[in-house]
Amino acid sequence: MSTPNSLSGWARWNSTFKRLLGPSAALCVVILFFSLVVETPDGGKVGDFAWRPLLCILGANLAFGALLGGLPSIGLPSMGLVVATVALTVIAAMADETAFQIRRVLVLSTVLAAGSYGIFIALLGLTMPVWPAFLLA
Numbered sequence: 001m002s003t004p005n006s007l008s009g010w011a012r013w014n015s016t017f018k019r020l021l022g023p024s025a026a027l028c029v030v031i032l033f034f035s036l037v038v039e040t041p042d043g044g045k046v047g048d049f050a051w052r053p054l055l056c057i058l059g060a061n062l063a064f065g066a067l068l069g070g071l072p073s074i075g076l077p078s079m080g081l082v083v084a085t086v087a088l089t090v091i092a093a094m095a096d097e098t099a100f101q102i103r104r105v106l107v108l109s110t111v112l113a114a115g116s117y118g119i120f121i122a123l124l125g126l127t128m129p130v131w132p133a134f135l136l137a
Contacts, residue, residue: 056095064088068128080129081120085113 067087070078079087089109093100120126 053095060091077133080131
């Protein structure tokens with residue numbers, strides 16, 4: 001039997017996570033600081049900034065969030081987990097224009113969508129839209 005003051009498993013993990021979060025963030029700041037102040041041996045310039053990968057990855061994540069939950073403010077209905085996962089994979093794959101092959105990307109997105117459904121819906125029992133709302137109405 002547990003005493004009234006004992007922490008359940010979730011509360012114990014939550015407390016431990018909060019205690020580890022501060023030192024982990026401090027370690028990241030120290031690593032970032034030293035990576036920024038250390039000079040290169042030859043003092044070479046930093047190359048051009050890679051805008052395409054940055055914008056593709058950010059856009060893929062924004063599209064995933066917008067498609068999964070929908071945007072009622074602009075009238076976009078929820079497209080569900082499957083469509084959002086396929087869109088995320090295709091947009092993120094466009095970050096590398098030299099290696100983008102639509103057939104491979106579609107196979108990857110199908111495997112990821114099926115795996116996401118299997119893990120989050122079937123195994124964990126999460127309630128989220130799987131298919132577009134207009135298909136189920």
